[in-house]
Every structure is written in structure tokens, then in C-alpha cells.
Amino acid sequence: MRKVFQAELHQIGEGLIEISQLVTEGTENAICAFQGADIELAQDVIAADARIDFLQNDLDERAIDILALQGPVASDLRMIVGSLRMSASLERMGDLARHIxxxxxxxxxxxxxxxxxxxxxxxxxxLDLKIARQVGELLQTRDMALVAEIQTAKSSISELHRSVFHAIAAPQWQESPATTVDVALASRYFERFSDHGVSVSRKVAYLVTGQWQPEDFVL
Amino acid sequence: MRKVFQAELHQIGEGLIEISQLVTEGTENAICAFQGADIELAQDVIAADARIDFLQNDLDERAIDILALQGPVASDLRMIVGSLRMSASLERMGDLARHIxxxxxxxxxxxxxxxxxxxxxxxxxxLDLKIARQVGELLQTRDMALVAEIQTAKSSISELHRSVFHAIAAPQWQESPATTVDVALASRYFERFSDHGVSVSRKVAYLVTGQWQPEDFVL
Structure with missing residues (x-):
């Protein structure tokens, strides 16, 4: 029984890694499409996001089955609940890649x-692509050094996001309203993406160390 | 034991209603501040959002304790997991009111x-305020008619959101880039708010009816 349970937990972990890999791939392709105006690649990303949604749903159902059938406690329980949260953040990262x-x-x-x-x-x-890759690596290796690196990348993104808004508000900004909106939204998508990456990394850190940081009150 | 458990489940439900009420209040105030350029009210909303974050965290901890100590199954388990999801959506609604x-x-x-x-x-x-209130009412009454009403309000919001983007892209749009960005972001905040409202309402519907709709794959 215990062996089956451990195998099921392991599969949940593998499921998160798989979703994370699809998110990284989607992000790579979304960025290529975004930078190179590649419409076919953009459509691939949009279609592939449906698979991420499906896998998240499937993983969540399995996690709930484990809760129901195995009644896990302590660190196993935290891992399952953490997985439900992480799958939601990864799914949102996929959505944001799709928006891009x-x-x-x-x-x-x-x-x-x-x-x-x-x-x-x-x-x-x-930086977002770096975060996507490091989140995947963190899920695989649980190397806590990555948590700080992801946070650092996220801080740089917040600064860049602010600089975009300063550029738009500057007197020399001459772009059309449609372009202005695209720029603002794209900047926000990139920033939200990094927020979710940090959110996943903190949950991994919590599962490994058992400690929340104060900022975790603001997920 | 069973009685204690039912009381704990009931408290989780009450906790969701409390958070939902704070979200509604925050939304009312955010909208007043937004429409009337009331800076003090705006600051109240920003400060009050920290309480929503705290209550969400507290509710989640209690839900996890119930999972650990009571090992709930079947509908009780679904209710607890659903609560973790709903609290996350409500917390995001609070964040979006704060952004406004x-x-x-x-x-x-x-x-x-x-x-x-x-x-x-x-x-x-x-419409967002209507959704916030109806979500609160739904959590209290489980009146399934509200689920469809929330969905209808959300559809109207999506149309208005699109009309905002059309207005911005039209040749007669003469606003500054900063205003253009504010309008686009505000419209998106209002729209995301309604998405989360729909998300909560579907989870309540699922808990009551046991049926997901296909759209639930896209949370």
C-alpha cells in the first residue's frame, strides 16, 4: 500500500514537471512568434495551451483521488496541496504565453x-524564459539556489515593466493607441508570468524547507 | 468527532463568505474611488486588501489541517479542495479591486x-459589483440560478471589454498614451475580475451538482 502511495506521489511530481516542460516550450514558441511575427508558431502556442489545461485538470483529479483514498498527512499532504497550487500557477503561465x-x-x-x-x-x-526553465529545473532538482535566482529575475522584470510604462508616458512617445495598448498589455503579461514563476518556486521552497516567507501572504 | 468535523467544515464555508464580503466591500470602494477620484478611499482599499490576503492564508491553513486531521472523503473532500480554489479566486478578485x-x-x-x-x-x-454580490449570495444560499446570472454578466463584460479596445483603436481616439494605457489596463482588470467570479460560481455549482461543464477545463 505504502509503495503504491509513494508511486502515486511520484507521478504527481512527474506530472508537474511535464506541465512545466510544456509551459517552457509554449513560452519559447510564444516569444519566437512575438519577436518574429510568425503567425503559424503563434497558432501552435494557442493550440498547445489546451493540452496544458487538460493535463492540469487530470493532475488535479489524481491529486484529489490520492487525498480521498490515501488520507495523506504531514509532508505528503503538504506536497499534494502544494501540487494543486503549483499546477494552477503553471496553467496560468501557459495562459500568459498564449496571450503573448x-x-x-x-x-x-x-x-x-x-x-x-x-x-x-x-x-x-x-528573463521569463529563464524563469520558466528554472522553475522546471527546480521541480526536478529541488536545488534551493534556484529560488533566489528566480526571485532576482522577477525583480529585474518588475523594473523593466516599470520602464515600459515610463516610456509610454514620456513626451516623445509617438506610437498609435493600438500599439500603446499592445505594449502595455504585453509588458503586463510578461510581468504576471514571472509572478507565477515566483509563486511556484516559493511553494517548492516551502515543501523542502517547511518555511513560508512573509511575502507568501501575497501570492 | 463527526460533530467537530461538521463544525469545522461549516467554519470554512463561513470563512469563504467573510472573504467574499470583504471583496464586495473592497470592490464597492474601489469603484467609488475610481469613479470619483477619491484618493483616501483608494488608499483604504489598498490597505484592506492585506486583510483579505491574511484571511485567505488563514482559511487555507485551516482547510489543510482538516485534510490532515480528519481525512475527509467524497463530498467533504471536494468541498475542502474547492474551498482552497475558491479562496484563491476570491483573493485575486481582491487584488484586482486593489489594482483599480x-x-x-x-x-x-x-x-x-x-x-x-x-x-x-x-x-x-x-456588472463587476453585481458579480461580487451574487458570488457572496451564491456562497450563502447555493441558489443555482445565480450561476447562470453570473455567467451572463460576465458575457456582457467581455463585450464591453472588446468595445473599449475598439474605441482605443478607432481613428477618432485622441487621448494621451498614459490615459490609453490606463483605460486598457482598467478594462482588463474589470474583465479578469468577472472571470474569477465565474470561476468561483462554477466551483459552487460543481459542489452542489457534482457536474463540471466543459469550459471548466479553462479555469
Whole structure:
């Protein structure tokens, strides 16, 4: 019985890793589509997000079955509840990658971001992709050093996000209202993505160390 | 033992209702602050949101304790897991009310929304407030008719949200980039708020009827 239970727990962990890999892949493709105005790739991301939603639902059902049938306690219980939370954050990261791809599709054959902000958005994209990969690595290795790295990347993203809003508010901003909105929303999607990445990383840290940090009150 | 357990389950339900009431109050105040450029009210909303975050965390801890100590099964288990999900959605609704209040504070003493869109945003606000109240009523009464009403209000909000983006993209749009961004973000906050309201209402419906609808794959 105990052996079956451990195998089921292990499968939940594997399920999270699988979802995280799909999120990373979706993010890579969304960024490519976004930077290169590639409409086919954008459509792939949009279609692939449905699979992430399905896998999240499936994982959640299995987690609930374990709760019902095994009545786990202590760290096993925390792991299952943490998985329900992490799967929700990963699913949102997939949604945000889809939103970025949808912006790319909407503006095709143009690119979404005007030239003056290309470097800023390349950096936002690079950092979000780094976070997606590090979240996957953290789920696999539980290497706590990654938690701080993800937080650092998220802080850089928050700064870049603010700089985008300053650029839009500056007198020399000459872009159309539609472009202005795209830029603002894209910046917010990149920022929310990193928030969810931090959220997953904190839950892993909590499961490993048993300690919440004060910021965890604000998930 | 059973009696204690039922009392604990009942308290979880009461906790959700309490959070929902604070969200409704925060939403009322955020909308007043947003419509009337009231900076003090905006600051109240921002401060009150911390209490929602605290209560969510407290409720989640109690739900996890029940899982650990009582090993609930079947409908009780679904209710506890559903509560963890609903508390997360309610907490996000509180965050979005705070974001709306933050926009009001940022633009004080001006209002956020230009005159031509005032009626649209009044309607968005009215519908979100309706959803917040109906979610609270649904948690109390489990009246399934409310689920459809919340969905209908959400559909109207999606249409208004789209109309805002059309207004921004129209040739006669003459607002500053900063206002354009505020309008786009505010519209998105109102729309996301309604998404979370629908999400809570579907979970209540699921707990009452035991049936997911296909759309629930996209939470």
C-alpha cells in the first residue's frame, strides 16, 4: 500500500514537471512568434495551451483521488496541496504565453513592439524564459539556489515593466493607441508570468524547507 | 468527532463568505474611488486588501489541517479542495479591486477614464459589483440560478471589454498614451475580475451538482 502511495506521489511530481516542460516550450514558441511575427508558431502556442489545461485538470483529479483514498498527512499532504497550487500557477503561465502569442497573431504581419522598445522586450522575454526553465529545473532538482535566482529575475522584470510604462508616458512617445495598448498589455503579461514563476518556486521552497516567507501572504 | 468535523467544515464555508464580503466591500470602494477620484478611499482599499490576503492564508491553513486531521472523503473532500480554489479566486478578485484603486490613486486628482468612455466603465463597474454580490449570495444560499446570472454578466463584460479596445483603436481616439494605457489596463482588470467570479460560481455549482461543464477545463 505504502509503495503504491509513494508511486502515486511520484507521478504527481512527474506530472508537474511535464506541465512545466510544456509551459517552457509554449513560452519559447510564444516569444519566437512575438519577436518574429510568425503567425503559424503563434497558432501552435494557442493550440498547445489546451493540452496544458487538460493535463492540469487530470493532475488535479489524481491529486484529489490520492487525498480521498490515501488520507495523506504531514509532508505528503503538504506536497499534494502544494501540487494543486503549483499546477494552477503553471496553467496560468501557459495562459500568459498564449496571450503573448495571441498579440503576435493579432498584429501579424507586423511585430507587436515598436523599435525603440525591442531591446527591453527582448530582455523581458529572455528573463521569463529563464524563469520558466528554472522553475522546471527546480521541480526536478529541488536545488534551493534556484529560488533566489528566480526571485532576482522577477525583480529585474518588475523594473523593466516599470520602464515600459515610463516610456509610454514620456513626451516623445509617438506610437498609435493600438500599439500603446499592445505594449502595455504585453509588458503586463510578461510581468504576471514571472509572478507565477515566483509563486511556484516559493511553494517548492516551502515543501523542502517547511518555511513560508512573509511575502507568501501575497501570492 | 463527526460533530467537530461538521463544525469545522461549516467554519470554512463561513470563512469563504467573510472573504467574499470583504471583496464586495473592497470592490464597492474601489469603484467609488475610481469613479470619483477619491484618493483616501483608494488608499483604504489598498490597505484592506492585506486583510483579505491574511484571511485567505488563514482559511487555507485551516482547510489543510482538516485534510490532515480528519481525512475527509467524497463530498467533504471536494468541498475542502474547492474551498482552497475558491479562496484563491476570491483573493485575486481582491487584488484586482486593489489594482483599480491603485489606478485611481495614480491619476488623482484626475479621473482615470476619459468622458467618452465613462458610461462604458460605469457599466463594467456595475456588472463587476453585481458579480461580487451574487458570488457572496451564491456562497450563502447555493441558489443555482445565480450561476447562470453570473455567467451572463460576465458575457456582457467581455463585450464591453472588446468595445473599449475598439474605441482605443478607432481613428477618432485622441487621448494621451498614459490615459490609453490606463483605460486598457482598467478594462482588463474589470474583465479578469468577472472571470474569477465565474470561476468561483462554477466551483459552487460543481459542489452542489457534482457536474463540471466543459469550459471548466479553462479555469
Amino acid at each position: 502569442a495571441q498579440l503576435a497573431r493579432l498584429r501579424y504581419p507586423l511585430t507587436v513592439i515598436p523599435a525603440q522598445l525591442t531591446l527591453t522586450f527582448n530582455e523581458l522575454a529572455r | 484603486a491603485q489606478l485611481a490613486r495614480l491619476r488623482y486628482p484626475l479621473t482615470v477614464i476619459p468622458a467618452q468612455l465613462t458610461l462604458t466603465f460605469n457599466e463594467l463597474a456595475r
